[in-house]
Amino acid sequence: MEWRRPQAEALLGCERYGEAETEARTAAESFRSAGDAIGAADAMRVVVKSLLGQGRRDEALAFAMKERDEAEKGLALAKLQVSVAEASLGIGSQTQAVAGVKEARRTFADKGAAAMEAAALRALAALEMDRGDADLPGLELGLRHAEEAKQRAVELNNRRLEAACLLLMVDAAGLHKSAEDALLVAEELLDVALELKDKHLEACTLSKLSAWNRKLGDRDRSISDAEEAWEIYRDLESPQEPQALRALVEGLLPVDPRRARRLCNETLARLREKGDKLAEIEVTRLLVEVLLRLGHSQEAASAAQDCILICKETGATAAQAALMVRLARARLQAGDVEKAKVMAENAWELLDDAKAARDEKADAMEVLCDAQIQSADLEDALARANEFRNHFAVAGDARGQAKAMLRCAQLQLEMTDYEAAFQSAQKACNIYHQERQKSEEADARLLCGKVLWRKGDHKAAVNWAERARTAYRELEQTEDEVACLYVVSENAARLAAREGASLENPEPAPRSARDALEKSLKSAEAGLKLLKVTTSAFPELHGQLLCARAQALTFKHLFSEALVSLDEAVLRFRELEEYELEANALLLACDNLFVLNRTKEAGEAAEEALMLYQHCQDLEGEQRARVMLKHPSLMATSRPSATPMAPMAPTVPGADVTPVWLQQADAAPEEAAAAGATKAVQRSAGPALDMSAVTPEAVKAKVRDIVAIVTDTDVEDIHAETPLMEAGLTSNTAIYLRDMMSKELGTNLPMTLVFDYPTITDMTDLVQSTVAAQAIKN
Structure with a gap:
């Protein structure tokens, strides 16, 4: 029965996996009956490959391990150890598989089976590369073994094995070296495919070329390669056609969405005529995505409903649930929360009953949580x-x-709840690290940084964001890398302020503050540089980075340069109709204009910011703008005096305190626009104290009165030993408190007053010591 094995291998090459499995099983039984253990092992290797081709990986691994355990020592056992290794990719621990394939390689070397030794070397390389760029040393070692296996194949003039090695090397070269290296290997592979006249291999190689050209930003070449691959798979009636069509459509959507839609519809019509329902399901899912992205939600819903019926008919539970989740997400985006909840709940139950894939269940979970959030019920969403x-x-x-x-x-x-948020994000980070999910691990790291930002631990926030950035850079996830740079820049600026950087102090800032400022500026500029070279546009992030750069430049007293960045940021936000962000940028510009003695323009910027905040109904932002407009310098520009005033040096609002944009010290990016000053009740603090002959009790009473005004709290409710940040004071009203105390007590207090002297008792001691020092100096 020797003829059955090559026939099964030929079917395997044509992707007729079911037929190949049947032929191989029959051949294996025939060899086993004839006592030919090596022939049986060869046939069982084809069975394993057939199962893998059908996506039945768990079944393939179980079959390979069973046959390996029953095999006797020698070449038959070694061949089945290679099959176990091939079936182990992407499944659990691979320690035993690696040990087995290494042992198989030694057996082949001892027996002089050079072709199988090269095949074992290739299987070992695949296992070593399985973690991808999450394990760079493993990737490097695997690439070296794949190159060695390829060289052996060349020496044996085994072009098929050479092609198999090259196919393995394409992505490894791209991940470990560069996209250009991946393309070089793929071009070599394409030459081999053309020489072998293997259309399946040619299409597969073209798909690889398309993917790596897209990585390089060569959209036209990527689309051309994807289209050629799809046409070959279509002509071959290959089960890979839907996947190839997806790659082509994803490339076309940004440039020619109508053609993308037309290709989906034409392919669907042909598949329906053929009666290929499984392929029809995959292409319909793709069409639904296209229609939703084009804004045709009704057509998408209709197509999805028709496809769900086919899914039920064929038992394609995962595909059915995935369509339901996607429709639920669309319902949610349209504001139909209740229908979205029902649809996502049904999808979850369907997936749970079918013990379906985890990715689909996680998607359903996210839709259900988002529905709770849109219902303004955060506690239920958390539960x-x-x-x-x-x-x-x-x-x-x-x-x-x-x-x-x-x-x-x-x-x-x-x-x-910052402590709980950090713990949850950190645990997720650890799990993703163990699961070798590098991108998701970076997401968790970035979230840890944002939590620490809100918590006020700016140094730790910088560290977490920088680690996330390193991972995103290796993964070539540009937008995420830029988001990390923004978090680093914002927190480094706040760290610089905490370390002593200020606008009014003519003396150089401490070294730690200068270092933090330099990091803030460099991070913002690095993010802006990345956005210039990326093929995608992220205008909102661009504007935020411009503001981050401006705040670093302001601290470095480069006010004119800061205004250039802010002008561009304002235009960006205006185009996006992001009015709150535009208003924030205008207030930052106001600070810089004051320093440059351009008070009229500063007043105009503050007035415009006020109107924008009023338009957005942002009461806290409106209050910040009003505080700016009440500054004497601005009031002088809008209310001409009857008596000419003598020239005087410009007074800079905020020059002796934290600038406006840093008043939101605890706000993360998505909350920054909404954060702001708490409106204080306008009450009198009484006459200013004569500090030349005042008792500590009188100072404490005065401080308590001022705190009561700023926090709008009754005096008797304020305890001298309670930290004021716990008594209702915010980062913004802390600035107002410091200004008012300096005025009422007749002494210049530090801008970090509330942070360094958190209680009334601490502040009283500071005032007393400051007055005493001033008296000695006088």
Whole structure:
């Protein structure tokens, strides 16, 4: 029965996996009956490859391990050890598989089976590369073994094995070296495919070329390669056609969405005529995505409903649930929260009953949590996320558990429970690290940085964001890398302020403050540089980085340069109709204009910011703008005096305090626009004290009166030993408190007053010591 094995291998090459499996199983039984253990092992290797081709990886691994355990020592056992290694990719621990394939390689070397030794070397390389760029040393070692296997194949003149090695090397070269290196390997592979006249291999190689050309930003070449690959798969009637069409459509959508839609519809018509329902499901899912991105929600819903019926008919539960989740997300975006909830709940139950893939369940979880958030019920959303976390933990789904924990962290951050948010995000980070999910691990690191930002631990926030940035840079996720740079820049600026950087002090800032300022400026400029070279546009992030650069330049007393960045930021936000962000930029410009003695322009900027805040109904932002407009310098420009005033040096509002944009010290990017000063009740603090002959009790009473005014609290409710930040004071009203105390007590107090002297008792001691020092100096 020797003829059955090559026939099965030929079917395998044509992607007729079901037929190949049947032929190989029959051949294996025939060889086993004839006592040919090596022939049986060869046939069983084809069975394993057939199962893998059908996506039945767990079944393939179980079959390979069973046959390996029953095999006798020698070449038959070694061949089955290679099959176990091939089936182990992407599944759990691979320690035993690595040990087995190494042993198989030694056996082949001892027996002089050079071709199988090269195949074992290739299988070993695939295992070493399996973690991708999450394990760079493993990637490097695997690439070296793949190159060695390829060289052996060349020496044996085995072009098929050479092609298999090159196919393995394409992505490894791109991840470990560069996209250009990946393209070089792919071009070499394409030459081999053309020489072998293997259309399946040619299409596969073109798909690789398309992906790496897209990485390099060569959209036209990427689309051309993807289209050629799709046409070959279409003509071959390959099961890979839907996947190839997806790559082509994703490339076309930004430049020619109508053609993308037309290709989906034409392909669907042809597949329906053929009766290929599984392929029809995949292409319909793609069409639904296209229609939703084009804004045709009704057509998308209709197509999805028709496809769901086919899914039920064919038992494609995961695809059915995925469509339901996608429609639920669309309903949510349209504001139909209740229908979105029902649809996502049904999808979750369907996936749970079918024990379906974790990714689809995690998507359903996110839609349900987002629906609770849109219902303005954060506590219920958090409770739901915790339920999902427990569900995934019991099911042993570590990635699902991590995703649920990350959602918990986001909700806890919104609810200002910073300790819990940090713990949840950190645990998610650890799980993703163990699961070798580098991108998701970086997401968790960035969230940790944002939590620490809100918590006020700016140094730690910088460290976490920088570690996330390193990972995103390796993954070539440009937008995420830029987001990290923004977080670094903002927190470094706040750290500089805390370390002593200021606008009014002519003396050089401390070294630690200068270093933090330099990091803030360099991070903002690095982010802006990345945005210039990326193929995608992120205008809002661009504007935020311009503001971050401006605040660093302001601290460095480069006011004119700061205004150039702010002018561009204002235009960016205006184009996006992001009025709150535009108003924030205008207030920052106001600070710089004052320093340059351009008080009229400063007043205009503050007035415009006030109107924008009023338009957005942002009461806190409006209050900040009003505080700026009440400054004497601005009032002088809008209210001409009947008596000419003598020239005087310009007074800079905020020059002796934290600048306006840093008054939101605890606000993360998404909350920055909404953060602001708490409106103080206008009450009199009484006459200023004569500090030349005043008792500590009188000072304490005066300080208590001022605190009561700023926090709008009754005097008797304010305790001398209670930290004022716990008594209702915010980062913005802390600035107002410092200004008012300096005026009423007749002494210049530090801008970090509330942070360095948190209680009334501490402030009283500071005032007394400051007055005593001034008296000695006088």
